[in-house]
Amino acid sequence: MTENRIFDLAVSPHVGSSKNTKKIMWDVVIALIPALIAAFWFFGPRALMLVAASVGAAVLTEWLCLKFMKRPVNFAFDGSAVVTGLLLAYNVPPGVPWWLPVIGSAFAIAVAKQAFGGLGHNIVNPALLGRAFLVASFPVLMTAGWIAPMQWKDGERIDVQACGVSTAQLSESGEFDALSGATPLNALKQTFTWEGEPERSEEVRSMLFSKESIKNLFMGRIGGCIGETSVIMLLLGAIYLVLRGVLELRLPLSYLGSVALFGWLFGGQGWLDGNPLFHLLAGGVILGGFFMVTDMVTTPVTKKGRIIFGVGAGLLTMVIRRWGGYPEGCSYSILLMNLCTPLIDRYTKPLSFGEVKKNG
Amino acid sequence: MSKVKSFAGGAHPSGNKDLSSGAAVVRLPAPEVVTVPLCQHLGAPSRPVVKPGDEVKRGSVIGEQNGFISLPTHSPVNGKVLRVENAPMPHMRSGPAVVIKTESEDGGEVYEPVPDWRNADISLIVNRIKEAGVCGMGGASFPTYVKLSPPEGVKIDTLIINGVECEPYLTADHRLMLERADDLITGMNILARVLGVTDPCIGIEVNKPDAIELLEKKGAKVIRLKVQYPQGAEKQLIDAAVGREVPAGGLPLNVGVVVQNVGTCVAVTEAVCKGMPCIRRITTVSGMGVNSPGNFNVCVGTPVSTLIDAAGGYKGDVRRLISGGPMMGMAMFTDAAPVTKGTSGILALVPAEVRDVVEGPCIRCGKCVDVCPLRLCASVIATASEYGKWEDAEKAGALNCMACGTCSYVCPAGRYLVHHIKRAQNEIRALARAREA
Numbered sequence: 001m002t003e004n005r006i007f008d009l010a011v012s013p014h015v016g017s018s019k020n021t022k023k024i025m026w027d028v029v030i031a032l033i034p035a036l037i038a039a040f041w042f043f044g045p046r047a048l049m050l051v052a053a054s055v056g057a058a059v060l061t062e063w064l065c066l067k068f069m070k071r072p073v074n075f076a077f078d079g080s081a082v083v084t085g086l087l088l089a090y091n092v093p094p095g096v097p098w099w100l101p102v103i104g105s106a107f108a109i110a111v112a113k114q115a116f117g118g119l120g121h122n123i124v125n126p127a128l129l130g131r132a133f134l135v136a137s138f139p140v141l142m143t144a145g146w147i148a149p150m151q152w153k154d155g156e157r158i159d160v161q162a163c164g165v166s167t168a169q170l171s172e173s174g175e176f177d178a179l180s181g182a183t184p185l186n187a188l189k190q191t192f193t194w195e196g197e198p199e200r201s202e203e204v205r206s207m208l209f210s211k212e213s214i215k216n217l218f219m220g221r222i223g224g225c226i227g228e229t230s231v232i233m234l235l236l237g238a239i240y241l242v243l244r245g246v247l248e249l250r251l252p253l254s255y256l257g258s259v260a261l262f263g264w265l266f267g268g269q270g271w272l273d274g275n276p277l278f279h280l281l282a283g284g285v286i287l288g289g290f291f292m293v294t295d296m297v298t299t300p301v302t303k304k305g306r307i308i309f310g311v312g313a314g315l316l317t318m319v320i321r322r323w324g325g326y327p328e329g330c331s332y333s334i335l336l337m338n339l340c341t342p343l344i345d346r347y348t349k350p351l352s353f354g355e356v357k358k359n360g
Numbered sequence: 361m362s363k364v365k366s367f368a369g370g371a372h373p374s375g376n377k378d379l380s381s382g383a384a385v386v387r388l389p390a391p392e393v394v395t396v397p398l399c400q401h402l403g404a405p406s407r408p409v410v411k412p413g414d415e416v417k418r419g420s421v422i423g424e425q426n427g428f429i430s431l432p433t434h435s436p437v438n439g440k441v442l443r444v445e446n447a448p449m450p451h452m453r454s455g456p457a458v459v460i461k462t463e464s465e466d467g468g469e470v471y472e473p474v475p476d477w478r479n480a481d482i483s484l485i486v487n488r489i490k491e492a493g494v495c496g497m498g499g500a501s502f503p504t505y506v507k508l509s510p511p512e513g514v515k516i517d518t519l520i521i522n523g524v525e526c527e528p529y530l531t532a533d534h535r536l537m538l539e540r541a542d543d544l545i546t547g548m549n550i551l552a553r554v555l556g557v558t559d560p561c562i563g564i565e566v567n568k569p570d571a572i573e574l575l576e577k578k579g580a581k582v583i584r585l586k587v588q589y590p591q592g593a594e595k596q597l598i599d600a601a602v603g604r605e606v607p608a609g610g611l612p613l614n615v616g617v618v619v620q621n622v623g624t625c626v627a628v629t630e631a632v633c634k635g636m637p638c639i640r641r642i643t644t645v646s647g648m649g650v651n652s653p654g655n656f657n658v659c660v661g662t663p664v665s666t667l668i669d670a671a672g673g674y675k676g677d678v679r680r681l682i683s684g685g686p687m688m689g690m691a692m693f694t695d696a697a698p699v700t701k702g703t704s705g706i707l708a709l710v711p712a713e714v715r716d717v718v719e720g721p722c723i724r725c726g727k728c729v730d731v732c733p734l735r736l737c738a739s740v741i742a743t744a745s746e747y748g749k750w751e752d753a754e755k756a757g758a759l760n761c762m763a764c765g766t767c768s769y770v771c772p773a774g775r776y777l778v779h780h781i782k783r784a785q786n787e788i789r790a791l792a793r794a795r796e797a
Binding site: 004005006007008009010011012013014015016017019020021023024118119120121248296297298299300301302303306345349350351352353354355356 | 371373374528595599605606607608609610663665674678679680681682686687688689690691692693694695696707709713714715716717720721722723724725726728729730733734735736737739740756757760763765768769770771772773774776778779782
């Protein structure tokens with residue numbers, strides 16, 4: 001008779017899927033690479049430099065915080081800090097000095113993430129809080145550091161049409177200011193302020209909503225933050241995430257659908273005359289919709305809750321674009337909805353199997 | 361061909377069934393010594409009625425029924441009682457057992473077959489199923505006769521036979537459906553007659569097309585089910601097959617349904633038509649940690665080590681030994697433990713098959729919520745449990761969890777969600793008992 005063997009005990013289940021947090025985070029990093037290539041193409045080597053500075057600062061800050069708090073430092077290399085660093089850099093204008101994303105990333109990791117307990121415990125999206133911190137602290141850099149696409153290659157020759165419409169072109173003087181190539185959303189925002197000049201607003205808007213402008217938005221040949229401009233490259237990344245089973249589509253689809261709906265409802269001068277496609281493609285909606293609205297930690301876990309989150313963020317984005325103080329509302333809308341997440345989760349808890357609704 | 365049905369939610373763990381699904385059942389002789397547990401069924405253990413030195417016959421009662429939810433236990437062999445002691449068990453650390461020295465394995469004291477079950481008195485049939493010690497052979501081991509004795513006023517209109525076998529690796533039920541199809545259908549019809557059901561059906565996952573074809577050819581009504589874990593969980597099977605939701609905290613009979621495992625049907629046929637008590641079962645031995653995985657017909661009380669030897673012995677670095685399937689089965693600390701009526705499989709898994717991870721922080725991805733077949737928020741219950749907030753865990757539905765393990769399976773953070781939830785269940789029940797006392 002054979003000798004009886006002794007084995008370790010463990011709780012069931014004894015098998016598990018091969019997906020883990022680290023793989024998910026690195027998948028998101030991979031999905032963000034196409035947009036980085038687009039950033040390099042349109043804004044030149046300085047875009048890469050800013051992204052590298054931001055990612056480096058994020059990982060270093062994470063490592064220092066963990067070391068300081070005597071926690072396992074290998075968390076710094078699980079990819080989540082890299083994602084935060086990338087997203088923060090993608091959300092700053094390409095014309096800012098290198099230290100700006102460094103400060104933003106350090107703030108994002110140290111204050112928005114580690115101060116709340118690290119991975120999984122932060123209340124709001126760290127990259128977006130980092131960006132909000134930068135907008136509040138360095139408003140001029142964050143709202144004027146724009147570079148026209150291809151400027152780094154073509155030197156002085158600025159393709160004005162490519163910017164959608166530049167602020168300067170629309171200014172009273174009619175002079176073009178090469179140093180402040182604006183974003184299409186800046187241009188749209190301005191048209192809302194020309195109350196007495198409906199014809200001029202209409203003309204600019206028809207330019208912004210033109211086929212040519214939409215095409216530029218889609219390819220990324222516009223002014224904007226480093227990683228947000230090229231819709232096609234962001235979509236490539238999103239498709240990768242869907243194929244890898246990382247992306248749950250309720251959040252992005254409800255957000256994009258909501259932006260399109262409310263963009264059409266009140267995204268123009270009056271009612272029902274907005275261009276939903278323009279609102280989807282301009283600014284940070286695609287970047288936010290696939291990479292920030294979908295941040296797992298700060299969004300609801302319930303299926304119904306995710307739809308509420310997406311619709312709410314879309315509505316807030318459009319309200320800020322139309323009536324708020326900033327031309328773009330994507331990041332603040334997501335931050336505000338992040339704060340509602342615990343409440344949404346609580347009120348959308350599904351009725352469990354075989355449970356009967358009380359007083360129903 | 362009928363439509364493929366399913367429940368909502370669930371996951372798709374890799375089946376690994378081809379390791380053993382092609383292996384015909386091999387009947388193993390009784391080992392020299394059998395350790396027959398007195399706690400093979402759910403409920404109160406049988407009370408031992410033998411003492412060391414007693415001669416026992418195959419089929420003779422060695423432990424008598426001890427309450428309503430309890431069953432008698434029979435000797436699987438002719439032989440001599442060596443000891444009545446606490447022995448290691450596959451599903452708990454140790455439990456009462458009768459250790460018998462085997463002399464032979466034929467004849468013995470089996471029951472008279474019930475003559476003509478189609479017209480026999482129903483109470484006679486139920487009593488036979490009880491005295492033969494038949495319990496659910498799918499793993500939960502609930503006494504079968506109790507399910508056949510619904511309380512006054514409860515009308516049962518549906519009988520579903522569970523041939524789903526959704527646990528990875530396990531193929532015992534699959535082989536049983538192929539090799540014992542006639543006995544299975546007879547057992548199903550006996551149960552249908554007892555319950556007054558006219559139209560019983562068998563639920564089978566579509567990854568067993570040969571079993572579906574065979575049973576349909578023999579005239580059984582088969583419900584095709586999607587390959588999705590946990591399709592074979594009682595409540596999910598009822599939902600998929602007939603679209604009824606068993607109330608939370610309720611039983612299938614609350615919606616007029618009784619579910620019985622395919623192995624139970626064969627055990628019923630053995631008991632009713634042949635007078636044979638429940639002393640043998642079919643068990644899968646599989647995993648990358650054994651040389652030749654297969655399916656075996658063994659006496660209850662056979663040590664697991666004997667089964668492993670029958671499957672060619674251990675291979676490589678066996679990380680874990682499991683009684684049952686890898687999703688809900690119990691890890692065993694020793695292969696000295698015996699096979700019971702509920703042992704659907706013995707798995708020896710190597711490190712590559714086992715998920716052994718350090719628990720990470722929850723990243724709130726919501727995958728556990730997406731897959732839960734009971735629509736619970738596993739992460740919420742588990743977090744409440746970790747912080748000792750038992751009331752919060754109860755409010756979040758901790759007691760409804762059946763520990764199917766789908767949430768833990770998909771969790772990217774490697775959280776031991778089932779463990780946390782089970783702990784909350786224990787604490788909540790203990791608190792309730794303390795309040796009553």
